[in-house]
Amino acid sequence: MTDRKDVAPDDEPVVLVVDDDPSMRAALVDLLLSVRRRVETYQSAQAFLQADLPTAPCCLVLDVRMPGQSGLDLQAELVREDVHIPIIFMTGHADVPMSVQAFKAGAVDFLTKPFRDQDLLDSVASALNRAVRQRSEEKKRSDLRACFEALTPREKEILRCVAQGAMNKQIAHELGIAEITVKIHRSNMMRKMTAKSLPDLIRMAELLGLPRSSDDAQEIRTNT
Amino acid sequence: MDVTARWRIGPKGRPRLRYLAWLWAIGTVAIALVTWVCVRLDVPFTAAISIYLVLIVLLSLMDSLITSLVFSVILAGFLDFFFTEPKYTFYVDSPQDILALITFAVTSIVITSLVRRLRVSAETMRAQGELLDLTHDTVMTRDQNDAITYWNRGAEQLYGFGREEVLGRSSRAVLQTVYPVPLPDITGMMLREGYWEGELLNTRKDGTRVTVASRWSAQVDEAGHRVGTLETNNDITERRRAEETLRRSQAAYLAEAQRLSRTGSFGWNTSTGDVFWSNQSFRIFEYDTSATPSIELMLQRVHPDDAAAVQRAFDGARLDHLDFDIEFRLLLAGDAIKHIHAVAHALANGNGNGSGRHQFVGAVMDVTATRQAEAQLQKTQGELAYFARVTSLGALSSSIAHEVNQPLAAIVTSGEACLRWLVRGAEGLERATAAVNRMIADGRRASEIIQRIRALSKRTELKKAQLGLNNVIDEVASLVAREVVNHRATLTLELGRDLPPVLADRVQLQQVLINLVLNGVQAMAAVTDRPRRLTILSSPTEPSGVLVTVRDTGVGLTAEDSERLFQTFFTTKPDGMGMGLSICRSIIEAHGGRIWAKTNGAEPGAAFSFSLPAAAQGETWRETADL
Numbered sequence: 051m052t053d054r055k056d057v058a059p060d061d062e063p064v065v066l067v068v069d070d071d072p073s074m075r076a077a078l079v080d081l082l083l084s085v086r087r088r089v090e091t092y093q094s095a096q097a098f099l100q101a102d103l104p105t106a107p108c109c110l111v112l113d114v115r116m117p118g119q120s121g122l123d124l125q126a127e128l129v130r131e132d133v134h135i136p137i138i139f140m141t142g143h144a145d146v147p148m149s150v151q152a153f154k155a156g157a158v159d160f161l162t163k164p165f166r167d168q169d170l171l172d173s174v175a176s177a178l179n180r181a182v183r184q185r186s187e188e189k190k191r192s193d194l195r196a197c198f199e200a201l202t203p204r205e206k207e208i209l210r211c212v213a214q215g216a217m218n219k220q221i222a223h224e225l226g227i228a229e230i231t232v233k234i235h236r237s238n239m240m241r242k243m244t245a246k247s248l249p250d251l252i253r254m255a256e257l258l259g260l261p262r263s264s265d266d267a268q269e270i271r272t273n274t
Numbered sequence: 275m276d277v278t279a280r281w282r283i284g285p286k287g288r289p290r291l292r293y294l295a296w297l298w299a300i301g302t303v304a305i306a307l308v309t310w311v312c313v314r315l316d317v318p319f320t321a322a323i324s325i326y327l328v329l330i331v332l333l334s335l336m337d338s339l340i341t342s343l344v345f346s347v348i349l350a351g352f353l354d355f356f357f358t359e360p361k362y363t364f365y366v367d368s369p370q371d372i373l374a375l376i377t378f379a380v381t382s383i384v385i386t387s388l389v390r391r392l393r394v395s396a397e398t399m400r401a402q403g404e405l406l407d408l409t410h411d412t413v414m415t416r417d418q419n420d421a422i423t424y425w426n427r428g429a430e431q432l433y434g435f436g437r438e439e440v441l442g443r444s445s446r447a448v449l450q451t452v453y454p455v456p457l458p459d460i461t462g463m464m465l466r467e468g469y470w471e472g473e474l475l476n477t478r479k480d481g482t483r484v485t486v487a488s489r490w491s492a493q494v495d496e497a498g499h500r501v502g503t504l505e506t507n508n509d510i511t512e513r514r515r516a517e518e519t520l521r522r523s524q525a526a527y528l529a530e531a532q533r534l535s536r537t538g539s540f541g542w543n544t545s546t547g548d549v550f551w552s553n554q555s556f557r558i559f560e561y562d563t564s565a566t567p568s569i570e571l572m573l574q575r576v577h578p579d580d581a582a583a584v585q586r587a588f589d590g591a592r593l594d595h596l597d598f599d600i601e602f603r604l605l606l607a608g609d610a611i612k613h614i615h616a617v618a619h620a621l622a623n624g625n626g627n628g629s630g631r632h633q634f635v636g637a638v639m640d641v642t643a644t645r646q647a648e649a650q651l652q653k654t655q656g657e658l659a660y661f662a663r664v665t666s667l668g669a670l671s672s673s674i675a676h677e678v679n680q681p682l683a684a685i686v687t688s689g690e691a692c693l694r695w696l697v698r699g700a701e702g703l704e705r706a707t708a709a710v711n712r713m714i715a716d717g718r719r720a721s722e723i724i725q726r727i728r729a730l731s732k733r734t735e736l737k738k739a740q741l742g743l744n745n746v747i748d749e750v751a752s753l754v755a756r757e758v759v760n761h762r763a764t765l766t767l768e769l770g771r772d773l774p775p776v777l778a779d780r781v782q783l784q785q786v787l788i789n790l791v792l793n794g795v796q797a798m799a800a801v802t803d804r805p806r807r808l809t810i811l812s813s814p815t816e817p818s819g820v821l822v823t824v825r826d827t828g829v830g831l832t833a834e835d836s837e838r839l840f841q842t843f844f845t846t847k848p849d850g851m852g853m854g855l856s857i858c859r860s861i862i863e864a865h866g867g868r869i870w871a872k873t874n875g876a877e878p879g880a881a882f883s884f885s886l887p888a889a890a891q892g893e894t895w896r897e898t899a900d901l
Contacts, residue, residue: 073684073716080709081687084694084702115676117759142679143672163683167690 063178064104068092068124069113069140074163078111081167087174095119099127103135107185109158109177111170114141114148122148125155134184136177140165191257197243198258205239208232212239212248213255297341301333305348313356319371322357323378327385334386335393342390346382350375412486412507415493420444423502432486432509434479445505449476460490464503468492474507485511529553536640542569542618544592545632558614558640560606577603577611587616591634595620601641613645614638655860660733662857663785667731669792673756678723681716688713726753729781730788738865740775740889741783743820747810750787761795763806770813773820774888778865786858786869790824790882793854797828797880804878818888819867827879831871839871862886 065087069075075091082089088106092098094116114121125137139152139160149160158180159173201209204225211221218236222229245251308329312322326349334342354364358371366372406413412429416422422445425437433449440448452475453460463470470490477483486507493502529552532538538555542548551559551567559575561567569588576584580602590596597619604612618636667674692709695702726749751767758765791808798806804827811823831839840859862869867886874881 071680071684073681073712073719074687076712077684077687077691077709080705080712081691081694084691084698084705115756115759117764142676142683163679164686165683167687167694170687 060104061106062088063181064088064090064106064108065111065174065178066090066092066098066104066108066135067111068095068098068116068121069111070094070116071113074113074140078170081170082174085171095121095124095127098124103133107178107181109136109138109174109181111138111140111174114139114144114152122151122155125152125157129155136180136184138170138173138177187257194243194254194258201239201242202235205235205242208235209239209243209251209255210260212236213252213260294338294341297336297338301336301341301345304329304333305345305352309352309356317357319353319357319374322353323374326353326378327381330382331385331389334389339386339390342386343383346379346386349382350379353378410509413504414445414506415502415504416445417502418500420446422448429507432478432484432507433476451476464490464492465500468494473510476507483511484509485514533557538638540567540618540636540638542591542634542636543632544595544634555638558612558638559604575604575606577605579603591618591620595632611642612640613642615641655864657733659782659785659857659861662789662854663730663781666785666788666792666854667727670753670757670788673760674723674727674753677753677756678720681720681723685713685716685720688716723752726784730784732781734781737781738777738779741778741780742775743773743783743812743822743886744769746780746783747787747812747822750784750791751810753784754788754791758791758795758808761799761806763795763798763808765791766807766809768809768811770811773812773814774818776820776865776886777889778886782861782865786861786884787822787824789854789858793882794824794826794828794880797826797830799828801828801878815885819885820888821883821885823881823883825874825879825881827874827877830873830878831880836871836873840869858884 065082067075067078067082067089068091069078070093072093075093079089079091090104090108092101096119112121112124119127121137121139121141128135128137134156136158137152137156138158139149140163141148141160142163144160144162152160158177161169161173198206198209207225208221211224216224218229218232222232225232240251243251243254245254308325312325317325330342330346330349333345336342351364354366354375355362358375359367366375406424407427409426410428410431412432413424413426414422414429415424421442422440423442425435425440429440430436435448445451454472454474460470460472468491470488472488474486474488475483476486487510488505488507491504492500493504495501532552532554536554536558538558539552540555541550547568549567549569549572553563555567556563556565559572561571565571573581573584573588584600584602587598587600591598597617599615599617601613601615604614606612616636616638618634621633621635688709692706692713695706695709747767747769751765755765787810791810794808798808807827809823809825811825813821815821840855859869862884865886867884869882869884871880871882873879
């Protein structure tokens with residue numbers, strides 16, 4: 051059951067709290083509200099998985115030990131589903147293996163109860179920043195992808211070759227077209243991709259997941 | 275009275291024939307002589323009748339009815355022949371003479387019979403008198419002034435006084451009789467009933483005393499007036515002595531038995547207040563045997579804490595004739611304590627309606643040793659249970675720590691939130707207040723858990739109180755819930771409604787439940803292909819009691835296991851001690867319940883159940899006192 055707090059614009063970051071202990075949930079909500087954070091709560095991992103995720107950037111504040119699915123299980127599930135929400139773990143008693151596992155799976159922080167409020171709030175801030183950054187990167191990526199899709203097949207090829215560091219002459223030779231044609235395609239492509247310079251383009255290519263060398267090409271082809 | 279047929283008076287048999295022969299001879303001679311004298315003297319008829327009558331009387335004194343009758347007839351004949359006109363013939367002239375003859379015959383026959391009867395009576399009486407002398411019993415008769423009128427040989431032999439010595443003297447004085455009841459009572463009874471019996475103590479001539487069973491009968495004359503008393507005595511001295519010896523030896527056995535068993539007997543007459551104590555009773559109450567036993571003396575020794583209950587029992591006996599069966603303590607010199615078990619019941623009285631039940635008889639038993647042993651046993655069991663509890667608590671420790679940490683962490687976070695709200699001023703006041711309230715509730719929650727842990731880890735003695743079992747289950751659930759979760763299992767409670775309260779020790783019941791839950795969790799540790807579910811169920815049972823079951827979905831039990839599970843040192847765990855379930859059983863059984871286990875049948879896993887009886891109305895238990 052989710053607690054609907056303040057109605058806010060959809061891109062206001064949200065903190066998602068999952069803890070089976072009602073007192074702890076209430077205390078966390080109170081704490082986060084006192085610093086004007088938007089909060090949603092869930093009393094179990096299942097409840098969280100069954101609910102719809104907010105569209106705004108969010109982070110997860112998660113208790114490790116819960117009946118049914120534990121926090122670590124939830125983390126693994128999210129990884130499997132390729133959902134990248136930054137996670138802050140809380141626990142009554144931590145041991146090293148547990149924390150190592152959490153961090154390896156990508157947790158932002160691992161706090162032992164009782165924690166200092168400032169520690170939690172800092173972690174939340176950092177996690178939400180990461181979420182926001184992720185989101186903007188995601189946006190950038192999807193924009194780029196849109197641009198990429200708008201390229202002609204030839205332009206795509208040119209882009210791949212340029213990303214691999216080939217000179218125009220090499221590209222012309224490889225594709226069996228004139229160098230000038232390459233230059234024209236390249237110019238069009240750069241313009242469509244809104245790349246301002248070669249390094250820019252290469253960064254875009256990376257973001258798009260295009261291979262830097264021909265070795266990765268095999269992998270990319272099989273993945274796309 | 276056909277003594278005539280019975281009694282042959284005088285000698286019998288051969289001597290009798292000789293006697294008869296003599297009788298005939300003498301009789302014949304006498305008759306002949308007298309007749310000759312009378313004829314010679316020419317005695318007149320009437321005189322002859324008289325003379326012959328005298329002769330008949332004399333002859334009939336010699337005992338033989340037939341002889342006498344024959345002589346009568348002969349004499350009548352002689353009268354007729356020799357003395358009636360005409361003489362020397364059997365004819366009789368005048369009718370008056372015939373009348374006289376007939377009169378003579380009748381008279382002589384009558385006389386003969388009378389004399390005979392007299393003799394027979396006299397003989398009978400003498401024979402009977404001889405009987406009185408044959409018996410060993412003493413027979414005496416006394417007149418109205420208590421003077422002895424008859425004293426048989428038995429009396430002579432028993433008392434040593436000869437007949438001549440005592441006749442005419444007062445029997446009371448002679449024998450120095452001691453009566454069992456006052457003499458007026460005896461004489462009164464004699465007057466009313468004409469009969470009395472009882473035991474007397476008499477003194478012989480030589481001064482020794484003899485106890486006799488005595489029976490008195492009143493002698494009355496034809497008019498019904500008392501003329502005297504017949505008394506027979508039977509010497510029962512020896513019998514009494516034998517009885518006394520037997521009683522003494524029995525008493526000695528009894529006393530010894532009482533000493534051995536530390537049981538004393540007592541008697542109490544509630545209407546007079548008289549109390550009897552056997553020697554052992556004196557010893558138990560620690561009074562010297564010279565003291566006069568009484569209820570007050572008994573009460574003085576009773577422990578002040580138990581005095582009220584003891585007084586109630588005694589009052590019940592005194593006022594309502596109620597039997598009692600009570601246990602109480604004595605407080606003796608040097609603050610020594612004895613545990614006493616006293617029972618008593620009223621002796622039923624003749625009228626059977628209980629209203630006359632004044633006489634109580636009872637026993638007091640010194641059960642101190644037993645109580646001490648019981649207390650020691652309980653203490654040892656308590657110690658053992660304590661160690662088992664502590665071990666269980668150890669197993670639970672990480673869960674418990676977590677359980678306590680949760681509310682503490684929530685308190686810290688709420689507090690920090692509260693501070694932030696306060697900084698905001700008025701707008702944050704409501705939220706700040708809410709935060710503080712949460713902190714208080716969480717603080718209490720943590721404290722409760724700590725208290726439960728403390729209770730479990732205390733080395734307490736058995737302390738039974740009326741408990742709601744669902745309550746106990748809830749408390750245990752809060753302690754073990756975390757542990758269950760840690761082992762990836764779920765804990766479900768299915769608690770029945772309207773469970774009757776049970777009289778039990780809370781800590782010990784919690785221990786049993788914790789043990790069963792931990793066992794269930796461990797049984798499910800190896801299970802991977804099905805959900806791990808632990809369920810605690812409670813329900814009331816018929817006729818009045820509570821049933822609790824802890825069910826798991828673990829590896830289950832074999833039939834062999836089920837039997838041996840509760841035995842000491844039996845365990846299916848590689849590192850187990852095998853103490854837990856046997857301690858559970860001794861706890862449940864000490865509470866009057868049963869504990870058992872069985873598999874779930876078609877479903878996997880096992881179910882451990884225990885039942886407890888419901889507490890009786892108002893039943894409580896005081897803590898066992900230190901001995």
